[in-house]
Amino acid sequence: MTIKDLSALTGYSVGTVSRVLNDQPNVSEKARKTIREAAEACGFQLNTNAQQLKQQRSNNILVLVKGSSNQFFGALVEAIQARVSEKTSYHLVVDYLDEDSNEVLRALQLVREKKPLGILFLGGNEENFRTHFARIDTPCVLVTSDASDLTFPNLSSVCCDEFQATKSAIDRLIAMGHRQIGIIGGFRERSDTATRRFQGCMAAFEEHKIPFAPDQDYANARFSHEGGYLAAEMLIARSDRYTAIFCMADVMAMGAIRCLTDHGLKVPQDVSVIGFDGLSVGEYIVPRLTTVSQSVELLAQRSIDLLRQLFEDGATAAHEFIPAEIQWRESARSI
Amino acid sequence: MTIKDLSALTGYSVGTVSRVLNDQPNVSEKARKTIREAAEACGFQLNTNAQQLKQQRSNNILVLVKGSSNQFFGALVEAIQARVSEKTSYHLVVDYLDEDSNEVLRALQLVREKKPLGILFLGGNEENFRTHFARIDTPCVLVTSDASDLTFPNLSSVCCDEFQATKSAIDRLIAMGHRQIGIIGGFRERSDTATRRFQGCMAAFEEHKIPFAPDQDYANARFSHEGGYLAAEMLIARSDRYTAIFCMADVMAMGAIRCLTDHGLKVPQDVSVIGFDGLSVGEYIVPRLTTVSQSVELLAQRSIDLLRQLFEDGATAAHEFIPAEIQWRESARSI
């Protein structure tokens, strides 16, 4: 079933049929009605391939997720999905890569293959953008990292103020009496987010003159439960003096809590644990997770709005912050 | 950049270029080499739209996820994604619908629009298939439900034996001394899986002559943490005699545990809790979750293998069971 068939069926030419199906002007009401009904009757669908071939562009927004094991991105994709299908008629194409592959190179390939209207990068490495992004002229938004240092006209960004959010959390921990604080975070050489959050930690420690030795007190982890567990194990092996552990992701925090519990340590009585992200599961675990929370809905909303401004209005690149807020729950306490 | 450009660039005709790019025979090694190198040099990518328009089919496998809040499906999609991109060159198109929309009608629409090679239904309602599936002739696999009662030649299925798996879990609970057992499960009028598992429960209760009043002892819940929490709340309000609660999903179980804890009840000392799915997070919560575990990797593997057999080999529909096994961990105990 093609518009040709529809044309034969209704007696109108393919031109008129096409115009009706695309809600274009210069069609009589009569023709519009006849054709609409015929199309309805046989459940007609335009052939996307022919359409996109002709128009030289797709209807797709590409989402590039870096590090699929990170549950936060999972929740984010879902929120983006929801907003796109509710508010627009664009189609989402989601592509996953592991944490250490080059997202910009991958984007380059997918741009040629799929000709998306725009790209949402969920996570990304500044270095990769610096070296390869110049070759991409599709509108893009970097989500969860700040790209204002990168002055590409087609690259917007939205994230929370990672530095400040993290610093506030550590400040607060210090204000509550903690002096021996361990950090579980991502590999800083691979993750800009981990680097920013690390800097936030360091700023807090320096401001309050709390000793902190990265070699000793910082443990690398992948963004997963297991990663958090393993990192906590390392921290515990190195020292039993920690009264608090700050984790750069809620999933890490859950792993860490499990590990502490296995070592007979109670959370928060013996050790306080703070996570980052604000995953809804945090409200259901025992103890409820204290976390630096960022709204996935807001992040989703802002990122696709920013992207649409770029490709619909030809707007210039913009860089936004969304608020992050500490959800004080049960896994951390004053000492 | 099109094959025409590549043709001009190398001096060969578009026919030869196309043959090289599609790894077809009847091309001299010399031509192959020249064209490959030229394509490589300018990062050439075939235009998928033109390709698929011409070939009248796509390279896509469609995944229809019913009920996106169910974390189990999230894990399953990820496993499918991993296997498809590792073992094949097909592309995955994932589409989410909420729990009460009609997946078969949606599939019908997407078949026309995207012409996928095959469809994977993650979750599905037998009734919907019975009434509308006859109009679909694309190869399909129903995942997590048994479709052997539906005798469509293009519909395979793979799932665990929901009835037996559930019955074993309840049998075991009874063997461990539990007599007052509450069930938290999906809405049976909407979910076949919930119905099957419910039947498994009932069979166990009847076999062991344990009294069970669905009105009283079964609480409906959505497949989410919150759903589990709310359902547990209802169960507790109705009776304080339960020594064990069986939940039809790990996320429900997590919600239930949180609710019990909020009511001052200890898991498993006061109440045992068993989940279903075997989500990896279950190993990290406190207490570690006892659960009826099915392997998402195996489910992913079998479902795409079954689908490929259907559309690659023209195989006839097959219906498989994968094993389910109780992971005995900390959240349930003998009394």
Added chain:
DNA sequence: TTGTAGGCGTTATCAT
């Protein structure tokens, strides 16, 4: 082994 040309379903331009 290589080249040529028709057509896939659509959109858009140009007549009418």
Added chain:
DNA sequence: ATGATAACGCCTACAA
């Protein structure tokens, strides 16, 4: 307001 027609980029007989 409507119709005819030329692309879009690719594949694939068929011809050479």
